Amino acid sequence: MESREISQAVIRRLPRYYRYLGELLENGVERISSNDLSKRMQVTASQIRQDLNNFGGFGQQGYGYNVKYLYTEIGKILGLEEEHGMIIIGAGNLGHALANHAGFEKRGFVLKGIFDVNPTLKGMTIRGVPIYMMDELEDFMKNSDIEIGILTIPKAKAIEVANQLVDYGIKAIWNFAHTDLNLPDNVIVENVHLSESLMRLSYNISRYNEEHRAEK
Amino acid sequence: MESREISQAVIRRLPRYYRYLGELLENGVERISSNDLSKRMQVTASQIRQDLNNFGGFGQQGYGYNVKYLYTEIGKILGLEEEHGMIIIGAGNLGHALANHAGFEKRGFVLKGIFDVNPTLKGMTIRGVPIYMMDELEDFMKNSDIEIGILTIPKAKAIEVANQLVDYGIKAIWNFAHTDLNLPDNVIVENVHLSESLMRLSYNISRYNEEHRAEK
DNA sequence: TAGATTGTTAATCGATTAACAATC
DNA sequence: TAGATTGTTAATCGATTAACAATC
Numbered sequence: 001m002e003s004r005e006i007s008q009a010v011i012r013r014l015p016r017y018y019r020y021l022g023e024l025l026e027n028g029v030e031r032i033s034s035n036d037l038s039k040r041m042q043v044t045a046s047q048i049r050q051d052l053n054n055f056g057g058f059g060q061q062g063y064g065y066n067v068k069y070l071y072t073e074i075g076k077i078l079g080l081e082e083e084h085g086m087i088i089i090g091a092g093n094l095g096h097a098l099a100n101h102a103g104f105e106k107r108g109f110v111l112k113g114i115f116d117v118n119p120t121l122k123g124m125t126i127r128g129v130p131i132y133m134m135d136e137l138e139d140f141m142k143n144s145d146i147e148i149g150i151l152t153i154p155k156a157k158a159i160e161v162a163n164q165l166v167d168y169g170i171k172a173i174w175n176f177a178h179t180d181l182n183l184p185d186n187v188i189v190e191n192v193h194l195s196e197s198l199m200r201l202s203y204n205i206s207r208y209n210e211e212h213r214a215e216k
Numbered sequence: 217m218e219s220r221e222i223s224q225a226v227i228r229r230l231p232r233y234y235r236y237l238g239e240l241l242e243n244g245v246e247r248i249s250s251n252d253l254s255k256r257m258q259v260t261a262s263q264i265r266q267d268l269n270n271f272g273g274f275g276q277q278g279y280g281y282n283v284k285y286l287y288t289e290i291g292k293i294l295g296l297e298e299e300h301g302m303i304i305i306g307a308g309n310l311g312h313a314l315a316n317h318a319g320f321e322k323r324g325f326v327l328k329g330i331f332d333v334n335p336t337l338k339g340m341t342i343r344g345v346p347i348y349m350m351d352e353l354e355d356f357m358k359n360s361d362i363e364i365g366i367l368t369i370p371k372a373k374a375i376e377v378a379n380q381l382v383d384y385g386i387k388a389i390w391n392f393a394h395t396d397l398n399l400p401d402n403v404i405v406e407n408v409h410l411s412e413s414l415m416r417l418s419y420n421i422s423r424y425n426e427e428h429r430a431e432k
Numbered sequence: 433t434a435g436a437t438t439g440t441t442a443a444t445c446g447a448t449t450a451a452c453a454a455t456c
Numbered sequence: 457t458a459g460a461t462t463g464t465t466a467a468t469c470g471a472t473t474a475a476c477a478a479t480c
Contacts, residue, residue, distance in 0.1 A: 009471065011419055015412035019394065033437060045437095046473050053439060061438040062480045078415045079422030093316045097309035101410075103394075109414060147421060172421050174414065178235065178319075188424065190417040194317075194408065196231035198325060198390065199294045201406040203227055205363060205388050206295030208404060225447065249461060261461095262449050269463060277462040278456045 010051050014078060016041070017051070021071040033064035083108050085146045086174075089161050090153035091116035091131050094176055098150060099126040112144055134161075141168035148172045155179035226267050230294060232257070233267070237287040249280035299324050301362040302390075305377050306369035307332040307347050310392060314366060315342040328360055350377075357384035364388045371395035 020041055024032060038045035052058050052070075055077055059065045075081060086104075088095045091114050098104075099114055114131045121131045132140060140146075149165045151158045151173060158177030165173065172188035175181055181189050236257055240248060254261035268274050268286075271293055275281045291297060302320075304311045307330050314320075315330055330347045337347045348356060356362075365381045367374045367389060374393030381389065388404035391397055397405050 006423075007471070011416055014419065015409070015415040018415065019412070035437080044473060046475095047471090049437095049439065050472075057439060059438050060480060061478070062436045064437065077419065077422075079418035080415065082418075082422070084418055084421065093309070093313035097313045098410075100309045103411060104414065107411070107415070109418070148417065171424070172417050174417055186424070188417060188420040190413055190420070192408070192410065192413055193231070194314075195319060195323070196235070197406055197408055198320065199231040199234065199296065199323070200227055201364065201388050201390055201404060202295035202298075202300055202325070203230065203293065204404040204406070205300065206293075206298070207222075208387070208402070223447070251461080260449060262451095263447090265461095265463065266448075273463060275462050276456060277454070278460045280461065 006054050010054055013043070013047075013051055014074060017048075018071065018074045018078060021067055021074065024067045025071055029067050031064045031066050034059070036064075080107050083110055084148055085110055085112050085144060086148040086150060087111070087113045087115060087140070087144075087146050088150045088152060089115045089134075089137075089165075090151065090157075091118070091121055091126070092152060095150075095152040096126060098152065099129060102127065109148070112146060113140055115140075137164065138168060141165070141170070146170065148174055150174045150176070152176045222270050226270055229259070229263075229267055230290060233264070234287065234290045234294060237283055237290065240283045241287050245283050247280045247282050250275070252280075296323050299326055300364055301326055301328050301360060302364040302366060303328060303356070303362050304330045304366045304368060305332075305350075305353075305381075306367065306373075307334070307337055307342070308368060311366075311368040312342060314368065315345060318343070325364070328362060329356055331356075353380065354384060357381070357386070362386065364390055366390045366392070368392045 020037065021032075034045040034048040037048055041048075049059075052065075055073070058070050058073055086109055088099055088111065091099075095114060095116075099111060104111070111127075111129050114126060114129055115134055115137055116131055117134050119133065122133055124131045147170070149162075149170045149172070151161060153161065155177045158175065158179060159181060162173055162175070162181045162183060166183055166187055170187065172190070173181060173183070175189055175191045176194070178193060178195055180191070183189060233253075236253065237248075250261040250264040253264055257264075265275075268281075271289070274286050274289055302325055304315055304327065307315075311330060311332075315327060320327070327343075327345050330342060330345055331350050331353055332347055333350050335349065338349055340347045363386070365378075365386045365388070367377060369377065371393045374391065374395055375397060378389055378391070378397045378399060382399055382403055386403065388406070389397060389399070391405055391407045392410070394409060394411055396407070399405060
């Protein structure tokens with residue numbers, strides 16, 4: 001087993017490489033050097049080469065990287081070649097927004113169901129995906145191939161439902177609730193804490209204001 | 217001027233401290249040591265003390281940290297004592313979801329307007345906040361005190377509107393569009409790239425699957 | 433072949449952890 | 457006062473950048 005641990009810092013940058021390469025591809029760019037890419041992305045060329053070489057030598061000396069090839073390879077690394085079944089728990093505003101986001105589908109993320117407690121939603125669909133009641137969750141999980149559970153419910157419920165999902169064999173949770181989930185190691189958790197993002201924003205505003213006050 | 221630069225790593229953790237302290241406060245906990253907090257948050261006590269000491273000595277030897285005091289101080293650092301006027305550009309699903317999120321208000325983030333190009337939305341409101349047409353944006357910006365522009369529109373439009381907002385004097389942009397914004401240094405940008413978050417999730421699923429395959 | 437650019441090693445920089453004296 | 461726990465310095469670890477030989 002040669003699997004060396006890839007650092008989180010690298011993984012965080014990977015989707016961004018993927019995005020830039022996708023744009024280059026759309027623009028018909030065939031090849032790119034780490035140097036050119038570094039200028040567009042505002043990272044060092046050295047970092048790009050180091051990052052990519054974690055996964056293998058995708059480039060060619062004297063030539064650079066073939067955009068299409070690199071794009072495809074990073075896609076594979078990110079697991080975008082396989083299909084990932086998903087369910088959304090919580091058909092509120094955010095649940096709706098995510099359910100309506102068609103873009104996920106073309107990357108292999110297929111929404112198979114939406115769950116809520118509100119009985120008036122029963123039988124409705126969003127973009128063709130049915131809304132089920134929470135008491136149908138267990139059966140649904142048994143009979144469908146679901147890897148990812150998306151939690152768009154309040155934190156107290158989120159912790160409870162996360163544990164349920166783990167019991168039903170979920171592989172990963174995309175957590176939008178304002179809480180950390182302490183789940184077994186074999187369950188992957190990716191948090192999107194919007195309020196924390198907004199606080200970082202306001203931190204930076206405050207800092208900027210302070211600096212400017214100081215300048216006077 | 218003694219302003220030393222605080223690292224992004226520290227800033228990224230700050231809102232999480234704030235969240236945990238808020239919960240402790242709700243639970244009536246009066247004081248906490250870096251050691252106790254470290255166990256709850258799964259970070260080292262050393263890191264907590266280092267992080268906090270970037271901003272001043274909030275603790276007391278032999279006692280620990282007063283929860284309420286520390287909570288308040290971190291709130292100040294994060295700029296949650298001041299009011300921040302916000303507008304949302306894009307009254308789609310995500311725009312709706314954010315507009316309906318009442319929680320931001322109590323942290324000082326006040327939504328003052330929502331903008332869209334769809335004329336059928338004109339005059340409607342979300343949670344009491346009016347929806348305006350894009351051609352009203354300039355006037356609105358002149359007459360209201362808006363710090364934060366929230367972009368929930370497709371990437372091509374996002375770049376264009378971001379530049380407009382900069383012209384109108386916006387201070388910060390909370391960017392949900394799948395693109396980077398290259399704006400002047402004095403404009404703060406905080407990105408929420410949901411698709412990148414989802415890709416990190418699927419990367420981790422793939423890695424986990426590989427490891428397990430290897431185990432056999 | 434000569435020029436370009438990678439892959440990779442070494443050097444630097446920064447962030448995290450450990451340790452402990454200061455002090456409540 | 458004795459015990460607890462901070463604030464802070466020093467040691468370690470990891471990530472980024474620089475440099476350059478390998479090679480297309």
